[in-house]
Amino acid sequence: MVINTNTSALTGARTLADTSAALSKSLARLSSGSRIVSPEDDAAGMAVSMRFDAQISRTGAAKANVGNAISYNQTQDGFLGKVQKALDRMSELSVLAQDVTKSDSDRALYNTEFQQLGAYINNAATKDFNGVSLFNGTAQNVTIDSEGGTF
Numbered sequence: 001m002v003i004n005t006n007t008s009a010l011t012g013a014r015t016l017a018d019t020s021a022a023l024s025k026s027l028a029r030l031s032s033g034s035r036i037v038s039p040e041d042d043a044a045g046m047a048v049s050m051r052f053d054a055q056i057s058r059t060g061a062a063k064a065n066v067g068n069a070i071s072y073n074q075t076q077d078g079f080l081g082k083v084q085k086a087l088d089r090m091s092e093l094s095v096l097a098q099d100v101t102k103s104d105s106d107r108a109l110y111n112t113e114f115q116q117l118g119a120y121i122n123n124a125a126t127k128d129f130n131g132v133s134l135f136n137g138t139a140q141n142v143t144i145d146s147e148g149g150t151f
Helices: 007-032 043-097 104-124
Strands: none
Touching: 043 104
């Protein structure tokens, strides 16, 4: 049995396969909107693109850190505002207790409220934010950029 080879048909099939591969690559670029779809398109460009993607991810993490720091400071501010109101009320109670027209039972009530406000202030000093003390006086570092810079 003799098998004849049709070289024209083989050449046409190879050309069709090459054209189909080029068409697929072009459609992938068009659909993604990117000039670089795979490393074979531009290896150096792909490496740069991957480095930028990593930097964008790090920047997102730094943004989350800054957001947490803002929340931490807002929580501190809220507690300090309440402490300020408690101190203002304690000051008011001390002035009221000095009024000679008040009875000893009135002064005892003022003292009870004064002591409760003092206990509230002492309790506020022990509060924390996600396990980090709000008022222990320790400086906190926050990562603020993609290169690991802190503030």
